Amino acid sequence: MLNFILSRLLSAAVVVIGVSSLVFFLIHLVPGDPVEVMLGESAQPADRAALRHALGLDQPVPVQLFNYFNGLLHFDLGVSLHSQRPIAEMMLERMPATLELAVAALLVAVVIALPLGALSAVRKDTALDHGARVISLLGISIPHFWLGPLLILIFSLWLGWLPVSGREGFASLVLPALTLGTALAAILSRMVRATLLETLNEDYIRTARAKGLTEYTVVLHHALRNALLPVITVLGLQLGALLGGAIVTEMVFSWPGIGQLTIEAIHRRDYPVVQACILLISVTYVLVNTLTDLAYVWLDPRVRLHEDM
């Protein structure tokens, strides 16, 4: 067990170092001279030299890399070229909005997916099952950047029920959370249906039914609990899609989170901020995935006991 945890943490550390290096080299992708791109062609040579020095680009690449990692270890992410503020401070400001959106979307997804997937499995091959599967297929195929405007059109402009954009109170959270949560709900409900169908074929379910338990108890207390284990892994993996989708969703709804900061920084050519945002989102993803792996081992006694032996 301890070995498993250590090896999982070690490989997560290797990935985080790799991701950070890749993000470091991203700035070298900028065609031509990044300093010229950031300042524009009309910039004075003195300004260019100053910026080049401020970014450390006048030093050899190994030194740059060392300084970069040294900064990361001290949570020093540099300064924004646009606002001249520390990037870490800007991100801390934006973080709560993104977290709020992600958690709300996750809730939306689980609240839709569990009943839909379970009903679909219990009523397999009925009209209800077919309907649920068509809905989930639509949910998977509809991109955030279209579902968002569509929901705004219907619920904000035509019906006037909810605000168009911004982040002011609960009402403004509803549409962004629905937009971001729908695709995840679709994937999860397919997963719940598949694993529940498999679980319902197990011997212990037949035993439970033979004991005369109600179908309700069998499905809810015996089958669903075990069927949810693989769903947790999928949830962890899908968090990546959720974080990626959050960027687009935040842009659609002018939601003041990390995603909006990223895109704004790209359009302003504020590359240090872009780098820091990309790094933050991907490191979060790696950490959550590692935690999911560990949680899975902890939740499933079969895996846990097996590892102990």
Added chain:
Amino acid sequence: MRVMRLGLPSSILLLWLGMAVFGPLLDLQPDHIELSRILVSPGADAWLGYDDLGRPLWDRLVVGARTSLFVALWVVMISALMGTAIGTAGAYMGGAWDHVIVRIIDIFLAFPGILLAIAMAGLLGPGVDNVIIALSTVGWVGFARLARAQVLSIKQRLHVEAAVAMGVRQVRIVVRHILPLTLAPLIVEASFAVAGVVIAEAGLSFLGLGVQPPAASWGSIIRDGTRYMLVAPHMVLAPGIILMLVVLAVNLLGDHLRDWVDVRTRRVL
């Protein structure tokens, strides 16, 4: 049911291909600005209406179909070739090489969803060629992982061992005895990748990181449309519906292809 599963998706796919391939032959004016027709709703003279600059929306959608097909084909081709080559090399050579390749794959998988593509497209600057580079950088990983898993299992088979024992050259073993057996799952992966790339290209264009005006992409049309939703909802609805139908059709056909390739389920169909 069969019509739903095959007929409908195939016709949508053909419509998309038709728009993309034969679009330039039609008498279209996607860049013709008619100031008196700005944001005019669908009607007799333009069945999908006009956009915010008075350009006919249908003509713009046809050009957008071309953009999305062009990007999808290039990205899937580059990703499939690169990914298969890297994954196969890792699995076949094994040892330290394989270890390094697995680590690289892990690192690329650590970027959630479209994030790396957004970063790359943002830094490289807008334009179709940069969109293709950005999406291929993300796309090869799926193919590499799949090819690696396939080759690892096929490598153990008797016919490969026999070929090794007979002294067949390594390149020939890979090309003649291993790769053909990995083709089916890779083709299925490619079909799903097309759907993914179509959404991703539109997504990048929606964020302003894709094709540049006056060129058209379904994503950039939706982006322009969001500013005029109350007066001209057709600007958001039309490109979105066609985009979703194409993605849905490709996914359904991909499902079908996967079932057909998998001999175990073929009899059921």
